[in-house]
Amino acid sequence: MSEIRIAILGASGYTGAELIRLLRNHPQARLVALTADRSAGKPIGSVFPQLAPFGLPDLVAIADVDWSGVDFVFCALPHGTTQAVIAGLPSHLKIVDLSADFRLDNLDTYAEWYGHAHQAPGLQTEAVYGLTEIHRDAVQKARLVANPGCFPTSALLPLVPLIEAAQIEVDDIIIDAKTGTSGAGRSLKEGSLYCEVTEGVHAYGVASHRHAPEIEQDLSRSAGRSVLVNFTPHLMPMSRGMASSIYVKLRPGVSAEDLKATLIGRYRDEPFISILSGKDVPQTRHVRGTNRCHINVIADRLPGRAIILSVIDNLVKGASGQAIQNMNAMYGLPETTGLDLVAIFP
Ligand SMILES: NC(=O)C1=CN([C@@H]2O[C@H](COP(=O)(O)OP(=O)(O)OC[C@H]3O[C@@H](n4cnc5c(N)ncnc54)[C@H](OP(=O)(O)O)[C@@H]3O)[C@@H](O)[C@H]2O)C=CC1
Ligand SMILES: CC(=O)N[C@@H](CCC(=O)OP(=O)(O)O)C(=O)O
Numbered sequence: 249m250s251e252i253r254i255a256i257l258g259a260s261g262y263t264g265a266e267l268i269r270l271l272r273n274h275p276q277a278r279l280v281a282l283t284a285d286r287s288a289g290k291p292i293g294s295v296f297p298q299l300a301p302f303g304l305p306d307l308v309a310i311a312d313v314d315w316s317g318v319d320f321v322f323c324a325l326p327h328g329t330t331q332a333v334i335a336g337l338p339s340h341l342k343i344v345d346l347s348a349d350f351r352l353d354n355l356d357t358y359a360e361w362y363g364h365a366h367q368a369p370g371l372q373t374e375a376v377y378g379l380t381e382i383h384r385d386a387v388q389k390a391r392l393v394a395n396p397g398c399f400p401t402s403a404l405l406p407l408v409p410l411i412e413a414a415q416i417e418v419d420d421i422i423i424d425a426k427t428g429t430s431g432a433g434r435s436l437k438e439g440s441l442y443c444e445v446t447e448g449v450h451a452y453g454v455a456s457h458r459h460a461p462e463i464e465q466d467l468s469r470s471a472g473r474s475v476l477v478n479f480t481p482h483l484m485p486m487s488r489g490m491a492s493s494i495y496v497k498l499r500p501g502v503s504a505e506d507l508k509a510t511l512i513g514r515y516r517d518e519p520f521i522s523i524l525s526g527k528d529v530p531q532t533r534h535v536r537g538t539n540r541c542h543i544n545v546i547a548d549r550l551p552g553r554a555i556i557l558s559v560i561d562n563l564v565k566g567a568s569g570q571a572i573q574n575m576n577a578m579y580g581l582p583e584t585t586g587l588d589l590v591a592i593f594p
Contacts, residue, residue, distance in 0.1 A: 252579065255281035255313055257333065258324035260295045262434050263346050266568035267322050268292070268299055274572065274586030276579070279304055281313045288312075315341065322571055323347065326433070331367035334392070342578055343392045344571045350375035350394035351462050361458045378574040379466065380583065381518050382408050387577045395574060398566025399425050399459040399481060402492040402558045404466050405521065406543050409514040410496070410507055411470040416554075418471045420497040422478040423463065428488040428532075431562045439483075446485045457481055488563050489532030494556040495548070504547035504554040511543060519584050520565065520573070530559040537561060538589040539569030564589075 254271065258264045259282035271277040282292055284307040292307055293300025315338045323330055323345040330349040337343065352358040355366045366372060376390035377383055379401060387393055396404070403423045410416045426449075432440050439445075439452075453459075460479045467475040498504070508523060515521040520539050524530055530542035543558045560566050569587055576583045 250276070251278045252276050252575070253278050253280045253317055253319045254322065255279075255283070255315075255318045255320070256322045256324060257283045257310055258326075258346075259292060260284035260287040260290075260307055260434075261324055262430050262563060263324040263567045263571075264322075265296050265299065266563045267324065267571065268296075268304065270564070270568055270572055270586055270589075272302065273588075276581065277586065280317055281305060282307050283310045283313060285309075320344075320575060322568075322575075324568075326435075328362065328364070331371070335368040335371055342390075342575075344378065344395050344574050344578075345375075345392065346395045346567055346571055348394075348397060348458065348462070350392065351377060351396065351400075352465060353377075354465075357461050357465075361461050377466065378570065379404055379408075380570060380573045380577055381405060381515070381521065382466070384577060387574050388580070390578060393574045393578065395567065395571045397459050397462055398427065398431055398490050398560065398562035399423075399457075399479070399492070400462045400466070401566050401570060402490050402541065402560045403463050403477075403479070403494060405541050406494065406511060406545075406556045406558050407467060407496075408470045409510055410556075411467055411475075413510045415499055415502045415507055415510060417497040417499060418467065418473075418475045421467070421475070422495040423492055424480055424482075424495070425490065425492040426482045426484045427490045427562055428484055428486040430488045431490070431566075445483060449482055449484055451480050451482050453481055455480075486532070488561055489536060490560050490562040490566055491530070491532055492556075492558045494558065496554050496556060498552050498554060504545050507554055507556070508545040511545065515543075520587070530557045532559045532561070533593055534591050535559055535561050535565070537564065537592040539565045539573060539587045540589075540591070541565050 288309040321343045327348040330347040375392045375394045376386040378393035378395045524544040541560045
């Protein structure tokens with residue numbers, strides 16, 4: 249297939265840099281426009297020296313992009329800024345939006361959790377939730393894909409097949425999740441300072457994190473009724489990586505081995521998902537820098553309960569890697585194109 253001419257909006261951020269790193273290995277991708285806000289007008293190499301040697305376009309403001317030379321847009325802007333930007337783009341463009349702006353189908357739920365009315369409700373009706381392994385058919389036909397959040401990706405990949413198989417009680421799901429600090433983005437925030445993050449761990453967004461309704465949206469779709477979850481994220485002193493420990497109650501007659509068999513069957517042909525053997529514990533270091541998700545299911549000591557462990561790299565399967573996987577699906581390319589990566593270890 250011919251080349252895909254790509255613009256990255258928000259190229260001077262963490263997910264933007266990760267898109268550029270990964271797309272360097274994509275044979276069809278040609279980066280024709282990179283945008284920034286504070287850094288508009290600068291060479292990308294002045295923001296990210298590791299990207300200086302590759303002949304990339306300079307950073308420009310979004311208003312200065314010539315859309316006639318662009319086929320595809322990765323939108324990696326802060327949530328809340330993206331609906332208006334995407335609503336103003338020409339209709340020939342295919343788009344994967346990495347922000348949360350098009351993830352929630354229910355406009356009232358969006359307004360409740362994001363504190364303002366949706367600014368592009370018409371576009372929301374055409375947006376497809378891009379958890380690729382679960383919504384592949386819709387992603388392949390989509391023009392606008394809402395790339396999932398990192399916590400929802402790590403939780404939904406194991407939970408959706410188990411709910412569809414009616415193997416777990418949907419009213420008793422606890423998601424205890426940990427993330428690296430790059431999840432907060434590159435802009436200056438007191439909570440991301442070294443002294444606030446190093447040598448300690450803390451929960452945040454307790455009983456109020458905006459990824460709860462996103463997780464619940466897909467779990468409710470799978471269950472055919474409203475599902476609520478207990479979700480608590482924690483900030484870890486590491487730059488990237490995400491681990492979700494998920495505590496579930498088994499339905500009568502179901503064992504932890506049954507859950508594992510369901511996941512093995514569902515993901516047998518999925519290149520990015522591994523169900524680990526025995527009681528092997530998934531570790532973030534084993535997926536670092538890759539688009540992979542490692543999962544295991546272990547019987548709890550408490551009768552009738554199981555513990556599901558799921559790890560991803562928040563910047564790759566949790567953001568830029570899944571975004572490229574979705575682009576590949578939208579163009580009918582093998583989903584692994586540009587994403588055939590081995591973890592950086594140790
Ligand atoms: N980091 C992660 O692990 C994940 C992030 N996401 C989502 O992806 C999106 C990007 O995240 P991330 O890369 O971490 O964010 P960063 O804060 O690192 O980068 C944001 C980018 O957007 C640009 N920008 C900021 N404000 C504006 C504006 N008003 N108009 C135009 N451009 C603007 C910035 O430019 P400049 O720096 O020049 O000001 C920068 O290029 C967010 O919506 C985030 O929620 C999703 C999953 C995981
Ligand atoms: C450490 C940290 O702050 N992480 C972010 C998650 C970023 C992400 O996945 O998602 P969005 O695209 O929905 O922002 C948070 O908890 O909000």
